[in-house]
Amino acid sequence: MVNTVTDTSTEGKILSAAREVFLQKGFSGARMQDIADEAGINKALLHYYFRSKEKLFETIFRQAFEKLIPHITEVFSSDLPFYDKIRAFTNAYITMAIENPFIPLFVLNAMHTDTEGFQKKFGDIPKKVPIILVKTEIKKAVDSGLIRPIEPPELIMNMLSLCLFPFIARPMFQMVMNISDPQFKKILEQRKSEVADFIIHSIKN
Amino acid sequence: MVNTVTDTSTEGKILSAAREVFLQKGFSGARMQDIADEAGINKALLHYYFRSKEKLFETIFRQAFEKLIPHITEVFSSDLPFYDKIRAFTNAYITMAIENPFIPLFVLNAMHTDTEGFQKKFGDIPKKVPIILVKTEIKKAVDSGLIRPIEPPELIMNMLSLCLFPFIARPMFQMVMNISDPQFKKILEQRKSEVADFIIHSIKN
DNA sequence: GTCTATAGTTAGATAGAC
DNA sequence: GTCTATCTAACTATAGAC
Numbered sequence: 001m002v003n004t005v006t007d008t009s010t011e012g013k014i015l016s017a018a019r020e021v022f023l024q025k026g027f028s029g030a031r032m033q034d035i036a037d038e039a040g041i042n043k044a045l046l047h048y049y050f051r052s053k054e055k056l057f058e059t060i061f062r063q064a065f066e067k068l069i070p071h072i073t074e075v076f077s078s079d080l081p082f083y084d085k086i087r088a089f090t091n092a093y094i095t096m097a098i099e100n101p102f103i104p105l106f107v108l109n110a111m112h113t114d115t116e117g118f119q120k121k122f123g124d125i126p127k128k129v130p131i132i133l134v135k136t137e138i139k140k141a142v143d144s145g146l147i148r149p150i151e152p153p154e155l156i157m158n159m160l161s162l163c164l165f166p167f168i169a170r171p172m173f174q175m176v177m178n179i180s181d182p183q184f185k186k187i188l189e190q191r192k193s194e195v196a197d198f199i200i201h202s203i204k205n
Numbered sequence: 206m207v208n209t210v211t212d213t214s215t216e217g218k219i220l221s222a223a224r225e226v227f228l229q230k231g232f233s234g235a236r237m238q239d240i241a242d243e244a245g246i247n248k249a250l251l252h253y254y255f256r257s258k259e260k261l262f263e264t265i266f267r268q269a270f271e272k273l274i275p276h277i278t279e280v281f282s283s284d285l286p287f288y289d290k291i292r293a294f295t296n297a298y299i300t301m302a303i304e305n306p307f308i309p310l311f312v313l314n315a316m317h318t319d320t321e322g323f324q325k326k327f328g329d330i331p332k333k334v335p336i337i338l339v340k341t342e343i344k345k346a347v348d349s350g351l352i353r354p355i356e357p358p359e360l361i362m363n364m365l366s367l368c369l370f371p372f373i374a375r376p377m378f379q380m381v382m383n384i385s386d387p388q389f390k391k392i393l394e395q396r397k398s399e400v401a402d403f404i405i406h407s408i409k410n
Numbered sequence: 411g412t413c414t415a416t417a418g419t420t421a422g423a424t425a426g427a428c
Numbered sequence: 429g430t431c432t433a434t435c436t437a438a439c440t441a442t443a444g445a446c
Contacts, residue, residue, distance in 0.1 A: 023317075024317070024318065025233065025318060026231050026232075026233060026234065026314070026318060027231075027233075027234065028230070028231060028233035028234035029231070029232065029233035029234075029318060105313070105314075105317060107377070108310070108373055108374055108376075108377060109231070109310075109314065111376040111377050111380070112228075112229070112310060112376055113229065113230055113231060113234060115376050118376075118380075119380070126380055126381045129381055131381060131382060148406070153382060153384075153392070154392075154395075154396075154399060154403075156382075157370075157371055157378065157392075158367055158400075158403055160370065160374065161366045161367050161369075161370035161371065161374075162363055162366050162367065164366075164370065164374075165362075165365065165366035165369065165370040165373075166362055166366065168313055168370075168373060169313055169365065169366075169369075171313075171316040171317060171320050171323075172312070172313060172316050172331075173362065175316070175323075175324070175328075175331055176331045176334055176336060177336060177358060177361075179358075187358070187359075187362075190359075191359075194359060195363075198359075198363055198407050199407070201353070201406070201407040201408070202403050202404070202406040202407035203406070
């Protein structure tokens with residue numbers, strides 16, 4: 001797989017620029033001219049490579065979603081202790097989001113604006129998420145008495161909320177709580193372990 | 206204050222329709238024609254009432270943001286026990302979001318697409334949030350030994366994440382975890398108390 | 411592969427009748 | 429206050445030269 005950040009080919013520059021502009025403006029707000037400018041190339045070249053704005057968006061979206069579905073499989077089918085799986089899970093999500101801060105809002109917005117069309121175009125992707133694996137591991141931890149009784153979907157929702165929401169709400173947090181960019185980056189870095197601590201404190205028996 | 210749901214005046218119908226369309230499509234994606242259709246009136250009438258698309262958006266946005274900043278003041282300046290304040294806080298946010306499911310994504314998107322212009326237009330609103338009050342109460346709870354040591358900003362971020370993220374990620378959750386609309390509504394209803402339980406479990410000493 | 415120039419379409423805004 | 433008709437600007441997409 002091609003590195004989505006370092007790629008300096010024209011196609012790579014377009015994708016990188018499009019990610020940036022789609023993030024800032026959303027699908028409708030993004031202008032092909034903006035993307036061309038950001039990529040340092042001509043507008044017509046965008047159509048040469050990706051035929052239409054929609055096709056370009058689809059390409060980016062697919063890449064984004066495939067990144068959002070992370071190491072779950074490998075972590076949860078490993079023989080790590082349960083708490084280590086929690087730590088690996090949250091760490092993987094937060095690390096991914098720090099490297100690609102645009103992805104969470106990007107994916108979530110795309111789903112809101114195009115829930116129907118989404119199912120048709122990208123319905124294959126979610127099936128790759130081994131949700132059952134995660135559910136099973138949580139259930140085992142409850143049954144063995146390692147953690148307090150909790151519904152697996154609730155715990156999964158809470159884990160994802162704690163990992164991803166700060167990236168979506170970042171501008172509001174910084175404004176309301178008056179936090180500078182470097183300060184916020186530090187906070188996000190700390191959350192790699194803090195979030196797991198917070199969760200484990202809550203569920204341990 | 207006028208009820209934002211029941212209002213059947215033309216202005217009320219426009220605002221209600223605009224909320225719906227802006228939620229579904231975002232600012233750029235929303236068409237004045239869509240809003241007019243949804244309101245059952247003519248496109249020109251939108252401009253008669255709100256002069257421009259931007260003015261209409263601003264009106265809605267301000268209402269939305271003022272709803273998102275809730276009962277914090279009254280709850281946190283009350284003499285309720287700390288855990289009850291946590292329960293009141295999370296319950297208020299989740300209840301608000303159940304009644305206005307479009308608000309969280311709406312507000313967060315607006316901040317992402319227009320962080321600069323936002324500061325200028327709506328910078329007055331966040332100052333109304335008594336964040337210091339909440340921070341102080343958390344600090345008191347830590348110092349008294351009622352809860353384990355935790356940074357107030359971290360706890361605030363976690364509370365808001367757990368309350369609001371499910372509304373933003375709803376379409377993805379339902380798709381990935383294969384949950385029907387009525388099922389998800391039930392889950393959200395349960396979270397009114399579950400979220401507080403999850404938090405209190407995590408911070409209690 | 412990459413560019414300039416332009417065609418074709420859409421949508422925000424306004425004029426003017428009722 | 430509300431409507432129909434229309435102007436105008438912006439933007440996607442393509443044609444065609446290099």
